[in-house]
Amino acid sequence: MSSPIVFYDIPGKHPKYNAWSPNTWKTRYALAFKGLPFKTEYVEYPDIEALCKKIGAKPTDTKKDGSPHYTFPVIYDPNTKTVVEDSLNIARYLDKTYPDTPRLFPDNTHVLQNAFLAASGSAVMMPLFTVVILATCNNLNPRSEEYFRRTREVSFSKALEDFVPAGEEGAKRWKEVEEGFDKIASWFTDSDQSGPFVMGNIPSYADVDLASRLIWAKVVLGEDSEGWGKIKQWSGGRWEQHLKLMEKYENLA
Missing domain, CATH: 1.20.1050.10 (Glutathione S-transferase Yfyf (Class Pi); Chain A, domain 2)
Structure with a gap:
């Protein structure tokens, strides 16, 4: 692995923990647990959809009006040129792509x-x-x-x-x-x-x-x-x- 993974998160106002979302924390913990280098790019809520469309991240849900709903976490892995959305999907991707690091899902679990x-x-x-x-x-x-x-x-x-x-x-x-x-x-x-x-x-x-x-x-x-x-x-x-x-x-x- 040569380049840090880009991790997209939503900022908050806490003086120590700029990160706050339970969904994005799942990815933050997962990246650190596996010892993978990453850098955070913070994006405010109104800008999430445009960012996701720009980098090719898929919607993770559907709004009440039937339109696609784009959410974080999202990562971009420059080492594989891959965009992954949704915390559980990201965890599975990290285990599959970097099998020599600690496993989030050990075999048969x-x-x-x-x-x-x-x-x-x-x-x-x-x-x-x-x-x-x-x-x-x-x-x-x-x-x-x-x-x-x-x-x-x-x-x-x-x-x-x-x-x-x-x-x-x-x-x-x-x-x-x-x-x-x-x-x-x-x-x-x-x-x-x-x-x-x-x-x-x-x-x-x-x-x-x-x-x-x-x-x-x-x-x-x-x-x-x-x-x-x-x-x-x-x-x-x-x-x-x-x-x-x-x-x-x-x-x-």
């Missing part, structure tokens, strides 16, 4: 890891999304903040402030987030494995996925916030410890 990704996402993603979406919007730079708010409010048919639960409903939603994380924690404690990772002592893409959700909450809520204070104490402190174990892969290049 794809099915089990995919099952874990689906189950863990179902357990925590939507409840977590609802309690951090406003903080996510507030963490963005002005052009991205306006775009994010406008497009999400059209999608939800309500203001973001009305989408985020408050009072008793807010407490209920936070309880759902906690129960989701406790459910995932039980998968670890109900097993006989001795290591802290999904596969025991060896980190894998499943751990990248978990860490990406956690660092998203940590960055947008704030390290000293009440919300992050709750999360890092749940499940006997497992989630704060998980992020600490993954710190070595927090490459902000």
